[in-house]
Amino acid sequence: MLPAAPAPINPAAAAAPAAADRTGVVLTLEAVGKSFGDNHVLRDFTLDLHRNENVVVLGKSGSGKSVLVKCIIGLLRPDAGRITVLGQDLATLSHATLDELRAHLGFLFQSNALYDSMTVRENLLFPLRRQWLAHRRAEEAELVRQALEDVGLADTVDKMPAELSGGQRKRIALARTLILRPEIILYDEPTTGLDPVTAREISGLIRSVQQKYNTAAFIISHDMDCVRLVADRVALLADGRCYAQGTYEELAHDPDQRIHEFFV
Numbered sequence: 001m002l003p004a005a006p007a008p009i010n011p012a013a014a015a016a017p018a019a020a021d022r023t024g025v026v027l028t029l030e031a032v033g034k035s036f037g038d039n040h041v042l043r044d045f046t047l048d049l050h051r052n053e054n055v056v057v058l059g060k061s062g063s064g065k066s067v068l069v070k071c072i073i074g075l076l077r078p079d080a081g082r083i084t085v086l087g088q089d090l091a092t093l094s095h096a097t098l099d100e101l102r103a104h105l106g107f108l109f110q111s112n113a114l115y116d117s118m119t120v121r122e123n124l125l126f127p128l129r130r131q132w133l134a135h136r137r138a139e140e141a142e143l144v145r146q147a148l149e150d151v152g153l154a155d156t157v158d159k160m161p162a163e164l165s166g167g168q169r170k171r172i173a174l175a176r177t178l179i180l181r182p183e184i185i186l187y188d189e190p191t192t193g194l195d196p197v198t199a200r201e202i203s204g205l206i207r208s209v210q211q212k213y214n215t216a217a218f219i220i221s222h223d224m225d226c227v228r229l230v231a232d233r234v235a236l237l238a239d240g241r242c243y244a245q246g247t248y249e250e251l252a253h254d255p256d257q258r259i260h261e262f263f264v
């Protein structure tokens, strides 16, 4: 069971799992290229993500992080290279198969994308019903309870999003993602707009989710405190490629100026 929020994050609990099983590759980006006219946003971008691994992609504004995420979820088609998600080459998939594959991916958007006119319970039920998991109807209440407990907000089930704080809305958005038990979660700037304490709690929660569900996460973040807390590996996107990758500590001590400037 995950620690109830908003318990202070224990740095030890937020550390990388010591004996994590990282044998399986769940996402492969091989020499991915994407241009818009003369704007060559991605050129030869290569990166792997393993099961139970959190990879954070760093990059300057406009470097192509969102384009990369859109390519991974099949909203944009790369001009070059190959993207394999859970063993499936995206370029070969029909719309229907791509939709099925997306059911194994969770997204946490910067905006949270909660439905304001729905209660927390209805927000959580929405993805279940959209995925036509009708056979699970009997379990729905339990799934909602478990997902809310995972994010430490079991008592908010009948509230409206407008009644919640920014940090609570982020947690509910994560609960809504977790309810489908995704194998990979994509986080887009998960701590943007939150105060430092709440941001740290969300970072701890990202770690807790990883440890409880063995999920892999592909995380876009500018918040270096979040990066330090959640990343097993950091990849730097520059000039359209994976300019450098390593642990937070490795990159933080790299003398290369282009890497160093993110860590000062």
Ligand SMILES: Nc1ncnc2c1ncn2[C@@H]1O[C@H](COP(=O)(O)OP(=O)(O)OP(=O)(O)O)[C@@H](O)[C@H]1O
Pocket: 036, 039, 041, 059, 060, 061, 062, 063, 064, 065, 066, 067, 068
């Ligand atoms: N649909 C599109 N059509 C044309 N150009 C696009 C499109 N989507 C993105 N771009 C361009 O691709 C480049 C990278 O954009 P992207 O949004 O991926 O940057 P980012 O790294 O996510 O930036 P930020 O950190 O500011 O969100 C930008 O020059 C942008 O104008």
